[in-house]
Amino acid sequence: GAGVSQSPSNKVTEKGKDVELRCDPISGHTALYWYRQSLGQGLEFLIYFQGNSAPDKSGLPSDRFSAERTGGSVSTLTIQRTQQEDSAVYLCASSLDRLNTEAFFGQGTRLTVV
Amino acid sequence: ELKVEQNPLFLSMQEGKNYTIYCNYSTTSDRLYWYRQDPGKSLESLFVLLSNGAVKQEGRLMASLDTKARLSTLHITAAVHDLSATYFCAVEETSGSRLTFGEGTQLTVNP
Numbered sequence: 001g002a003g004v005s006q007s008p009s010n011k012v013t014e015k016g017k018d019v020e021l022r023c024d025p026i027s028g029h030t031a032l033y034w035y036r037q038s039l040g041q042g043l044e045f046l047i048y049f050q051g052n053s054a055p056d057k058s059g060l061p062s063d064r065f066s067a068e069r070t071g072g073s074v075s076t077l078t079i080q081r082t083q084q085e086d087s088a089v090y091l092c093a094s095s096l097d098r099l100n101t102e103a104f105f106g107q108g109t110r111l112t113v114v
Numbered sequence: 115e116l117k118v119e120q121n122p123l124f125l126s127m128q129e130g131k132n133y134t135i136y137c138n139y140s141t142t143s144d145r146l147y148w149y150r151q152d153p154g155k156s157l158e159s160l161f162v163l164l165s166n167g168a169v170k171q172e173g174r175l176m177a178s179l180d181t182k183a184r185l186s187t188l189h190i191t192a193a194v195h196d197l198s199a200t201y202f203c204a205v206e207e208t209s210g211s212r213l214t215f216g217e218g219t220q221l222t223v224n225p
Contacts, residue, residue, distance in 0.1 A: 033212065033213065035215075042216065042218050043157075043202065043215040043218075045212060045213075045215075048211075056211075056212055093157075101213070102162050105149075105157040108156050
C-alpha cells in the first residue's frame with residue numbers, strides 16, 4: 001500500500017478483555033516497530049521486528065503484551081486482560097531495511113479501556 | 115541504554131522569531147531523525163541525518179548533526195503559526211537497531 005495502515009483506528013474495550021491491533025507496513029519494508037503514546041507524552045518503544053531476526057521485545061511492559069509478524073509483513077499486537085493504564089495511542093511504523101532506516105508511521109490505534 | 119533528551123520541552127515563540135531545539139543523546143550514533151506531530155495526528159518524517167556534519171534544510175527549518183558532541187539541532191527561522199506542533203528527534207544506536215525517541219518539544223508560535 002501507499003503507507004502504513006493500522007486498524008482499527010479507535011477501539012473501546014472493557015477492562016479485562018483481550019484486544020488485537022493490526023499493522024500493515026509499507027510493501028517491501030523489512031523493519032516494523034510498535035510504539036505507545038499516552039496523552040501528551042512521548043513515544044514508548046514496545047517491540048521491533050527486523051527481517052528474519054529475532055524481534056527486540058525489550059519494550060513490552062508486561063507479559064500481557066505480545067506481538068507477532070506473519071510472513072514478514074502484517075503485524076498484530078495483542079494485549080491480554082486489558083487494564084485502564086493500557087489506554088493510549090498505539091503507533092506502528094515501518095522502514096525499508098537495515099541501511100534505510102527512516103521510519104514511516106501509521107495513523108495509530110486509539111485504545112480506550114473502560 | 116541509549117538516552118535521548120530534548121531541550122526545551124515546551125517552547126512558545128512569536129511569529130518572525132528564530133529559535134533552536136536541541137537533541138542530546140548518550141551513546142555513539144550517526145543516524146538521527148526529526149519528526150513532527152500535529153495534535154491528534156501521527157508522526158511525519160522531517161529530516162534524516164546520516165553522518166557527522168550533516169545539515170538539511172526545508173523551508174524555515176534546518177537540522178544539523180554533530181556526532182562527536184552527540185548533539186543535533188533543529189533551527190527555526192522566522193517562525194510562522196503553521197510550525198506549531200510537537201517535534202521529536204529519534205536516534206538509531208547501531209545500524210538496524212530500533213529508534214529511541216526524545217521526549218518531544220511542544221512548539222507554539224503565536225501571531
